[in-house]
Amino acid sequence: MYFKKAQRTVLFLLVGLMPSVVCSQEKGLDERINEAFMPFAIWWENLVFSEVILLGSSIPIVLILLLFGALFFTVYFGFINVRFFPMAIRVVRGKYDELEKDGNNDHSGEVNHFQALTTAVSGTVGLGNIAMVAVAISIGGPGATFWMIIAGLLGMSSKFVECTLGVHYRDIDKEGNVFGGPMYYLSRGFKENGQKWLGKLLATIFALLCVGASFGGGNAFQTNQAAAQIISRFGIEGDGTGTFIGILFAILVGIVIIGGIKRIAKVTEKIVPFMAALYVGAALVIIFLNLDRVVEAMALIVTEAFSPKATITGGFIGVMIQGFRRAAFSNEAGAGSAAIAHSAVKTKYAASEGLVGLLEPFIDTVVICTITALVIIIFNMDGAFVYGDVIDQHALLRDGTRVGGVNLTAMAFENAIPGSSYVLVFAVVLFAFSTIISWSYYGLQSWKYLFGRGRYTELLYKLLFLVFTVMGAAITLDAVLKFSDAMILALVFPNIIGLLFLFPKAKEELNIYLKRIRKGYAA
Template sequence: MKKYLLSIFTLFLPLITFAQEAEKGLDERINDWFMPIADGWEHLVLTTVPLGSYNIPFVVILLVLGATFFTVYFKFPSFTKFALAINTVRGKYDEIEGGHAAGDPEMAIDGDIPDTIRDESKEGEVSHFQALATAVSGTVGLGNIAGVAVAIALGGPGATFWMIVCGLIGMSTKFVECTLGVKYRDVGEDGTVYGGPMYYLSKGLKERGFAGIGKVLAALFAILCIGASFGGGNAFQSNQATVQISSMLGLEGGSMGFVIGIILAVLVGIVIIGGIKRIASITEKIVPFMAGIYVLAAIVIIIANFSDIGTAFGLIFNGAFTPMAGLGGLVGVLIVGFQRAAFSNEAGAGSAAIAHSAVKTNYPASEGVVALLEPFIDTVVICTMTALVIIFFNIDGGNMQSVFQYGAAGDSASSVLLNADGSSIGGVDLTSMAFDSVIPGFSYILTIAIVLFAFSTMISWSYYGLQSWKYLFGKGKTADTVYKVLFLIFIVIGAAATLDAVIKFSDAMILALVFPNMIGLFFLFPKVREEMANYVSAIREKMIN
């Protein structure tokens, strides 16, 4: 352990020295370098196509049409398969799954996490609940806290409605991609499971006679997933954690973002370079607890504003179809809602399929139905709660916009103009202010939650990115170390850069995953229907016997 800590501090010693010598402007220099990259990726990925009088990002059209198609084709699984998903998670059908029972001690050797667990049963590595918890830890976090605030600030309360819609139809997409992730996963010589879009794109399309296209799409996805792990799974997390820490401690200017980023990088590095499984195991227990506190606090605020619930939902539904002036019209609000929801639950991006692929089962569709719970938890439940808290915060008697103007962005697409003094704040600050207005001092608890959420998400995404890196460069230790060092460097970059630059880069990288992934899903979705039929048949046979 000592040698790993020494290696980490040695790695960052020149950076720390540089931060100490720089009197001011270090964060600005990093941001000046990073901003053009973020702008370039945003313009490339969010390329628009004309639709009537609107220019709509093509990736949003692809997400909406794909999710809608899967929802109709599979007969609305978000509703019809919901009970089946709950029963599968709670282990009702474990007898037909094969391998060890869900509670078998062999599945928790030395507190292993998914990228280090061996495949004792030859049918997978983790239980359905463990796979779901791992994937949810990668999605439930700052997208729900800061991302929702940005969506409402830009699109008004109506954006909440479209986020919910995106979550509901996104459940179908998640069902498809995670079923395929299990079906086409690989098992290494040492028993470790490797899965995700890289494998179902290459192996699945080869089955369909498109081996060349499959290899290209798999490689493209792996490259983009590495970039997404640096962006939304990393830089965005460290940025918002830094903002909250700085706000709580009253730190401003200079190189504080850089220094806080160094500290975060060291803490994450202890886990992903040192491989200290116990720390990750403890974190996985703390984060659900903090998520519970966050949800409980949101419920308290909703109850405290019980008389405004009707008004809030009225603003959500009316704003979804009759947007307020300056919000860019109906399509503008829809795009904001879908884009932020896609960033939050990642349905269609394929990233969660990497975690779900490690599940211990003989029936790929069993994990597909479990995975559809993820967008429901992330977007339909938690994002909606956050949205209500912010809407309540902005209601003062008859004034529906007492604190900030909906649709009145600051000098960037990620800040909110406050009415009082014309100053602008970031997304996480707005959410923090909303909670503090009802529960004084909750911002301190929220800071802890945000740091833990960020830490957990970075750990999960380091696994996603590493799996993609392994697919491209092999499974050697040197290749692994190079990726991990790059990942840690982006923690520092994210902490030092502005939210505007980070959110542009993060959005673009995660949404870019949609292109190769959705192409594969359109080719392979009939396989999902076959697997679903097999799973349902096995359940019926068990019930008869």
């Protein structure tokens, strides 16, 4: 029944979009797709980022909820993001793997700790680290970087709670396939507390939003920015160029996602370390070549976090909003999506994977986003573009032209090391590809929760996912960013509300794990 309803809904949407796409034959294919998509993107962004007046400024409700949750978990768990950071690294390295071999063998799963981390990291370490940082700095100036770092550090605590609950409440079928994530800890956790209806409602809302997020931020945004880089760096022109690049991406993605989480994990465990080393290595070379400017850049990050010179509405509150908003898109802490990948880990101690999960925001935001920010700020020391003067997410260059997202980062690379922008193109493609395949898994798990686990149900989702892969490469940055940004942050509403009710279970799991470590191992 649900499958038939899904089919009718999809058909209705496609029919509704068709007139807009096929009209105006004088316009190019990419432009027609963009015009059909933009109205919905604007409506959805306005809905998700509804604001309230606080401290004299308009602040999105979703960011208040995100920040409150992260602060609460950080304090409640005794700054677990700092105290347990070394232990988290030891868990990933396999120091406590022997704990899994004693007692009963109830630690079914599909991937190991490192594979779960790389799969989740590949979903978070993506073009948000390259394009979103550029957008944040373009709008909010260097100070936005400071708030991105703060958001990353606090988000580590939220990520711990999400991933711990994800493993604790996961479902494993007779074939050993794992089904986990917020859909399951919301429905099962609230059921334990005697609030079954509320848990089911929040789980359903999350699943619906996660499917949308997998189409948007986890897919369309990635192909959009990858296509933008390929077109810009190689000077490709012509009607439908973005669409054709999207089709190529869809073919490559389709080959991988057919194999499920095990194939995805095998691909990401190879791609993620390589792409991170490639991008971070190139960025560090630029930073070392400009060491005389690094101190000044870091000073700007701190001072303009509170006294911004960028012409941005809301003063430092406006800059803070930009930092938290872009960091949330980048590391997804509080959104709950990564818990879906972490739920597939082979372990019987849920908190062990929670500790692994808290490394993600650190890697993603504190390290990679900060490195990107330094490169862009150093590039702008001579006034290459105007902070705060932004239209449709595009920064204003001094020569009067506008450049947006990943292309601004590419200009910073090229300015520092001629030819390095081509290295960035390769890194961007890898970032986009790894993020897309990870998010395909997140969306599929949510889709199965809504419509069942049948083979045809799964096939329908994958086909729709690949359609958005193509569509993302065709539409503009402004359109895809409005939709993607709002879709991922919308996940915060059901997820954080759930975490604020269920966090005691994460504390219980942490105590169990620490007790076991103290019993037989020196931490």
